[in-house]
Amino acid sequence: MEKLYLRAFPLLVTILLFPHLLQSQGCLSRQPPRPMVFTPHDRSDADPQQVHISLAGKDHIRVSWVTDTKDSKSIVEYGETPGKYNALATGEHTSYKYFFYSSGEIHHVKIGPLKPSTTYFYRCGDSGPEFSFRTPPSGFPIEFAVAGDLGQTEWTASTLAHVDSEDYDVFLLPGDLSYADFQQPLWDSFGRLVEPYATRRPWMVTEGNHEIEIFPIIHHHGFTSYNARWLMPYEESGSTSNLYYSFDVAGTHVIMLGSYADFDAKSSQYKWLKADLAQVDRKKTPWMVVLLHAPWYNTNTAHQGEGDSMRKSMEELLYTARVDVVFSGHVHAYERFTRVYNNEENQCGPLYVTIGDGGNREGLALTFKDPASPLSLFREASFGHGRLRMVNETHAHWSWQRNNDSNAVVADQVWFESLSASKACWNVDDQGLPSSHKEEL
Ligand SMILES: [Fe+2]
Secondary structure: OHHHHHHHHHHHHHHHHOHHHHHOOOOOOOOOOOOEOOOOOOOOOOOOEEEEEEEOOOOOEEEEEEEOOOOOOOEEEEEOEOOEOOEEEEOEEEOOEEOOEEOOEEEEEEEOOOOOOOEEEEEEOOOOOOEEEEOOOOOOOEEEEEOOOOOOEHHHHHHHHHHHOOOOOEEEEOOOOOOOOOOOHHHHHHHHHHHHHHOOOOEEEOOOHHHOOOEOOOEOOOOHHHHHHOOOOOHHHOOOOOOOEEEEEOOEEEEEOOOOOOOOOOOHHHHHHHHHHHOOOOOOOOEEEEEOOOOOOOOEOOOOOOOHHHHHHHHHHHHHOOOOEEEEOOOOOEEEEEEEEOOEEOOOOOEEEEEOOOOOOOOOOOOEOOOOOOOEEEEEOOOEEEEEEEOOOOEEEEEEEEOOOOOOOOOEEEEEEOHHHOHHHHOEOOOOOEHHHHHHO
């Protein structure tokens, strides 16, 4: 027995230290995880770092950054010519403590009104380098880059480089940003890693499980770092929580839901979602896109069923509103479904896409259930990102690119039509049921 233990000990140590080796058995062609990238702080304490921008209500952008010094000004100077700033906005700043860690000063400044499709040059806090961004267009076409579960590894850097290699307007992230997992300096490192990208295009994010960071007894409030650093336009969209919100951009209404906020019919999130959906004018925003973290439809063996209770609570709201697409993350793989409602193909339901393959340190979710569900049209465990291009009011193109391929290679793609233009999905009979639903009964 003792000899057996001694022989097994090196194997046990190997499995504990390199769990991905176990995951890769039988799938040696799959990409293994790559090392973490720690992005160091190479500016002065007073200079802005971790600069990123987000959409903040009609014609406005929020600029967010961190300074090590506490007396740095929360101001942004901006204009359409490099080095010439004819506008200035003042905002607010905050900070937080997490165990022995004290954050820098986190600044948020809203600027605008801004013109669409226009490049602005800006400087934060009266100090440091000049940055520039381009505002989204006022109408079609508009292109979203989509990647979830990013983390900060060499794969993350690869994903971001792929995203950056072709133009786009807005970045969408369905949860799990830094994978700091209680180590707060990793939130700072993540902010510095994404700064070259997130200073140039709006980054719109929602929370994943890695943003929760509740530590028993020591820190019992969730989302402390996430809420302080990644302030999203929740107040601008009538929400009372940074964990769920919506925004309009170029004919598209985007709803960011919170998989880790209450979602039952009595919850604030549910009531807010219902009210938000009710005020959407599909003539102004023919497209409706929803992002959330834990997928409602998933044929990977990882995280099976974790989105079920949220789906059961909220799916009917999205279906009745004729949401076009639902993106999720959490599962570290790519999967595209057909249009679905209540576990069945339904041409008036949303397309479902899992895009949790951004490149974090946990690696890929390698195993899919067999046989494949007929609802699942494409599935693959490779790192990559997606692009959603709304070409006009009625037609959009979705594509997925692997990091291992050149940028010109599209691994999966589909054209689809907006449900706002579908007569069949809006014809309502005497009982209030859409005609497509009636046919199923
Ligand atoms: Fe997750």
